[in-house]
Amino acid sequence: MSKLKIGLIGANGRMGRAIIQVLTASNKSQLSAAVVKEGSVxxxxxxxxxxxxxxxxxxxxxxxxxxxxxxxILIDFSTHTGFSKNLSVAVSKKKPIVIGTTGLNDLEKKEIVEASTHIPIVFSPNMSVGVNLLFKLTEIAAKVLQDDFDVEVLDIHHRHKKDSPSGTAQHIKEVLLKALERKEENVIYGRHGMYPERDSKEIAMHTMRAGEVIGEHTVFFFSPEERIEIAHKAQDRKTFAVGAVKAAEFLSGKSKGLYNMFDVLGI
Incomplete structure (x- = not known):
């Protein structure tokens, strides 16, 4: 059986290099195109x-x-500046696409939903198998613990990362808001200065950008008696690359629609 041909957008970046390494060793898929921005050296x-x-x-x-x-199939790990054009071309060519680009705004996310009425799409802020288990475990914990525990989220990445909080941290926040039936107004981003006593429905987001940390996310649940931590620490970018290739292989033969990594992993 012939291998699945995967075209990679944003191929010269950190994630692009990791995906190329995974594809080169794959028995199911192969790299068919490596796209970089116009004028790239x-x-x-x-x-x-x-x-x-x-x-x-x-x-x-x-x-x-x-x-x-x-x-x-296409995999897009480019920057958000060229994202809309990439998605438009994928739709016009009727090519399924895996979207791992982070830092997308609400309008661009709406474009993804619209595009999914024409082509199959996997969209996830994080393609790692472990991180998606983190999402699921966070959901379970939040539903059990409810307002009896204070919730804090810590996002640590390398000094080069531009978006803050990370797309993964933002998704953790959305999981918490849904599971706890709270709203964005309950979220604070970092702390500085004087604050009143912590509100029981508050969710705090904290960000660190330093060194060459690939990516670490921790969700903390605190009560007066105990503390629960759900954490994921990436040790190699290949964990995201392996997930992205799994997502591309999942899309083969799929009908139009919007899928996520839970669909890919069957969890």
């Missing part, structure tokens, strides 16, 4: 050598339309 450079492995024969290119034609 990496154009025409071999994607494998750039990723620290052997030559793939797939060079970096900004020609997304040709990449679509040569691919069965």
């Amino acid at each position: 990496y154009t025409d450079f071999d994607s494998g050598i750039h990723s620290g492995i052997k030559e793939t024969g797939i060079t970096f290119s900004s020609d997304l339309e040709t990449a679509c034609e040569n691919s069965d």
Whole structure:
């Protein structure tokens, strides 16, 4: 059986390099295109050598339309600045797409919902198997503990990361808001200065950006008697890359619609 051909958008970034490594070793899928932004200094450079492995024969290119034609599925880990155009081309070429781009605004998220009425899409703020278990465990804990426990979320990433809180932390917040039946007005982002006594419905989000931390997220539940921590620490970007490739393989043969990593993992 022939391998699934996957076109990668944002191929020269940290995640792009990890996905290329995973695809090169895969028995089910292969890299079919490596897309970079127009004018990139990496154009025409071999994607494998750039990723620290052997030559793939797939060079970096900004020609997304040709990449679509040569691919069965797309994976997008580019920046949000070119996201809308990437999604539009995927829809016009009727190509399923896995979206791992973070920092998307509400309008761009609406574009994803609209696009999913035309093509199958997996959209997740984090493709890691472990992080998606973190989401599920957080949901379970919040439903059990309710207002008897104070909730705090800590998001730690490398010093280069631009969005804060991370897309993963934002999703943790959404899981908590739904499970606890609270609203955005119950959320505070960091603390500075004088505050009244903590409100029982408050959810606090904290961010650290330092060093080369790949990604760490911890959800804390505090009561006067005990503390519960649900944490995930990424030790290698390949954990996200493996999940992204799983998501792409999941989309093969799927009908149009919006899917998430819970669908991919069956949890």
